Amino acid sequence: MNNSERLIREEIIKTAIMLHHKNMLAACDGNISYRYDDNTILITPSGKPKFLLEEKDIAVIDINGKVIEGKPSSEMLMHLEVYKMRADAKAVIHAHPPTAVAYSIAHPDAEEIPGKSFSELILAVGKLPIVPFQMPGSLEMGTAIHRYIKNSKVMVLARHGAISFGEDLVEAYNGMERLEHSCEILLKAKCFGAVTELDDQTIDQLYSMRKKIGDKTL
Numbered sequence: 157m158n159n160s161e162r163l164i165r166e167e168i169i170k171t172a173i174m175l176h177h178k179n180m181l182a183a184c185d186g187n188i189s190y191r192y193d194d195n196t197i198l199i200t201p202s203g204k205p206k207f208l209l210e211e212k213d214i215a216v217i218d219i220n221g222k223v224i225e226g227k228p229s230s231e232m233l234m235h236l237e238v239y240k241m242r243a244d245a246k247a248v249i250h251a252h253p254p255t256a257v258a259y260s261i262a263h264p265d266a267e268e269i270p271g272k273s274f275s276e277l278i279l280a281v282g283k284l285p286i287v288p289f290q291m292p293g294s295l296e297m298g299t300a301i302h303r304y305i306k307n308s309k310v311m312v313l314a315r316h317g318a319i320s321f322g323e324d325l326v327e328a329y330n331g332m333e334r335l336e337h338s339c340e341i342l343l344k345a346k347c348f349g350a351v352t353e354l355d356d357q358t359i360d361q362l363y364s365m366r367k368k369i370g371d372k373t374l
């Protein structure tokens with residue numbers, strides 16, 4: 157292992173620990189990957205709690221899912237789908253953010269997290285779609301996210317978790333944190349009384365600002 161691969165393994169572990177501390181992973185849940193080069197993906201292993209990960213545990217697969225080293229996560233198909241469809245994706249995170257998942261359980265027909273109540277959700281990500289439920293780790297899970305990947309870097313996986321990707325691990329992490337934080341705000345608003353909405357003109361202005369920011373998760 158050369159020095160740059162070692163640094164990426166360290167970054168993956170650091171990201172895993174942050175997600176664990178933020179309560180977005182329980183026990184062995186979730187997986188984090190990084191596109192090291194065109195054909196090489198580093199990914200967290202299956203069956204080990206994220207806060208116990210060591211550099212040697214990180215698995216290596218190729219872009220077609222062939223295992224080169226270690227025991228990759230069973231949910232690697234979703235990660236590969238993102239890397240195949242988005243040339244700009246360098247890092248992918250799958251986690252189980254509890255408030256976001258709870259929203260999908262409470263609203264089985266919702267197609268996205270409500271995005272009209274506060275500015276940051278629109279400015280930071282635009283929209284947060286909800287992908288219909290599929291069995292975790294299945295081929296269908298990989299294909300289910302297919303139609304969302306082109307336009308969204310962050311999405312909820314109904315009754316399961318969420319996926320977020322970016323040009324580096326920080327952008328992917330920001331997306332996951334933004335999703336859960338947004339859902340926490342909506343939950344608290346509901347507890348305080350109601351999830352009210354901004355007026356249409358303000359929402360249009362916010363989307364214009366988002367357009368200028370471009371396809372970047374803040």
Ligand SMILES: [Zn+2]
Nearest residue numbers: 186292316317
């Ligand atoms: Zn999962």
